[in-house]
Amino acid sequence: MTSPLKIAVIGAGIVGVSTALWLRRDGHDVTVFDRIEPGDPAQTSYGNAGLLARAAIVPVPTPGIIKSVPKMLFDADGPLFLRWRYLPKLLPWLVPFLRGSDAATVKRTASALSDILADSVDQHRSIARDTEAERFIETGRYTYLYKDRAAFDKDAFGFGIRAEHGFTWDELDHGALREIDPHLGPDYGFGAALHDHGWISDPGGYVAALFGAYRGLGGQFIKAEVDDIRGGEGQSEVRAGGEAHSFDRVVLASGAWSRQLAERLGHHVNLETERGYHVMMREPSVRPPNPYMIADAKFALTPMAQGVRAAGLVEFGGLKAPPSEAPIALFRRALGRVYPGIEWDSETTWMGHRPSTADSLPLIGESTKARGVYFAFGAQHIGLTSGPKTGRLIADMIGGRRTNLDLSPFRTDRFDGD
Numbered sequence: 164m165t166s167p168l169k170i171a172v173i174g175a176g177i178v179g180v181s182t183a184l185w186l187r188r189d190g191h192d193v194t195v196f197d198r199i200e201p202g203d204p205a206q207t208s209y210g211n212a213g214l215l216a217r218a219a220i221v222p223v224p225t226p227g228i229i230k231s232v233p234k235m236l237f238d239a240d241g242p243l244f245l246r247w248r249y250l251p252k253l254l255p256w257l258v259p260f261l262r263g264s265d266a267a268t269v270k271r272t273a274s275a276l277s278d279i280l281a282d283s284v285d286q287h288r289s290i291a292r293d294t295e296a297e298r299f300i301e302t303g304r305y306t307y308l309y310k311d312r313a314a315f316d317k318d319a320f321g322f323g324i325r326a327e328h329g330f331t332w333d334e335l336d337h338g339a340l341r342e343i344d345p346h347l348g349p350d351y352g353f354g355a356a357l358h359d360h361g362w363i364s365d366p367g368g369y370v371a372a373l374f375g376a377y378r379g380l381g382g383q384f385i386k387a388e389v390d391d392i393r394g395g396e397g398q399s400e401v402r403a404g405g406e407a408h409s410f411d412r413v414v415l416a417s418g419a420w421s422r423q424l425a426e427r428l429g430h431h432v433n434l435e436t437e438r439g440y441h442v443m444m445r446e447p448s449v450r451p452p453n454p455y456m457i458a459d460a461k462f463a464l465t466p467m468a469q470g471v472r473a474a475g476l477v478e479f480g481g482l483k484a485p486p487s488e489a490p491i492a493l494f495r496r497a498l499g500r501v502y503p504g505i506e507w508d509s510e511t512t513w514m515g516h517r518p519s520t521a522d523s524l525p526l527i528g529e530s531t532k533a534r535g536v537y538f539a540f541g542a543q544h545i546g547l548t549s550g551p552k553t554g555r556l557i558a559d560m561i562g563g564r565r566t567n568l569d570l571s572p573f574r575t576d577r578f579d580g581d
């Protein structure tokens with residue numbers, strides 16, 4: 164290893180905590196900054212669906228999406244929501260996002276995502292080994308549920324890409340699905356059960372436990388909002404809570420809030436929040452045997468330690484607007500179709516911010532404008548899955564260890580010319 168460095172990590176969600184833990188294990192003097200405690204419900208890493216979705220290599224924009232957006236928006240049961248007043252702000256992100264839906268671009272994006280997702284269950288096992296976080300990792304199948312085979316066939320493009328990357332699945336008809344899960348309703352007659360997946364039984368608890376392991380190794384924490392970074396030539400300054408702190412290296416891992424800090428360094432990053440929701444059902448009358456993706460409604464149903472969580476959907480409305488009611492109402496309608504008659508004792512609802520770039524790829528690497536500052540954000544729908552590997556890659560870069568992955572798709576300056 165290189166000699167120990169003084170390193171700041173800004174943001175303590177799954178990405179920041181994973182990065183900090185790997186850096187601390189390398190012997191560096193690490194300080195994490197966050198305005199809230201790791202594991203707090205205000206983090207996106209708290210309220211996600213918990214999936215270690217290693218096969219989620221196919222980005223949201225795929226061929227045909229442009230035609231299906233109006234239907235998704237105007238159908239009362241569509242999984243897409245928009246606060247219309249936000250549309251003018253959204254367009255500079257939305258236009259390139261949708262433009263990237265052609266087959267060749269999607270295949271390139273999938274290859275890059277596969278590099279950071281394929282071994283993600285092992286990456287989680289590795290970061291959590293011998294820590295309190297280990298007990299949150301579950302493994303098994305991850306089943307996409309469709310109305311019938313014809314509906315599955317409409318997703319052939321995405322599943323074809325998964326097959327090209329070596330993912331395998333069982334195809335289950337309604338009888339086979341009901342044998343595994345007798346409570347499943349008649350609306351879902353076909354399933355594609357992907358092998359060798361995993362999930363986290365309490366994502367907030369998991370982040371807190373990894374953070375506990377980092378603190379146990381002597382890692383430091385400053386609870387404050389970072390309002391500026393000045394970087395360059397290996398000496399950087401982080402301003403937080405009215406004080407300036409000096410570091411040899413800085414890692415920006417502030418999720419959907421990273422754009423502003425990146426701009427302080429002279430970068431333009433085309434990053435938006437894809438708002439998502441969950442309903443956490445406590446003491447439900449039914450539990451799925453493993454996580455489901457309800458393909459038409461675009462949300463996951465995950466068995467968790469505190470109950471069953473329905474999580475997903477997409478709403479565009481920015482970082483500041485309060486949660487909407489319509490997505491939660493949609494969950495309730497759709498849940499009745501998956502499990503007719505399902506009941507639960509109590510529930511909590513949640514809204515969070517996916518950090519999504521216009522090309523569906525995260526930024527992972529050193530800033531080209533401020534040497535010694537590293538970016539680790541923008542992992543959209545798959546940030547829980549890819550967090551530990553992202554942290555390991557950043558620790559490798561800082562430690563001077565070479566990786567055999569092609570990291571050029573994740574370059575930090577790729578939106579600067581836009």
Ligand SMILES: Cc1cc2nc3c(=O)[nH]c(=O)nc-3n(C[C@H](O)[C@H](O)[C@H](O)COP(=O)(O)OP(=O)(O)OC[C@H]3O[C@@H](n4cnc5c(N)ncnc54)[C@H](O)[C@@H]3O)c2cc1C
Pocket residue numbers: 173174175176177178179196197198199205206207208209210211212213214215216387388389390416417418419420421437438439440441463474475476515516517518539540541542543544545546547548549
């Ligand atoms: C409904 C939903 C379901 C999802 N399901 C899945 C799933 O099943 N699997 C999966 O892999 N991914 C899923 N995701 C995506 C995943 O949750 C995110 O990609 C991931 O949590 C992002 O982690 P992060 O560490 O980058 O950001 P966050 O968890 O949001 O953490 C960022 C942290 O930075 C801090 N911060 C920001 N700015 C500052 C500042 N200036 N100063 C100090 N602190 C700051 C924030 O307080 C926060 O704690 C889902 C997302 C949603 C919304």
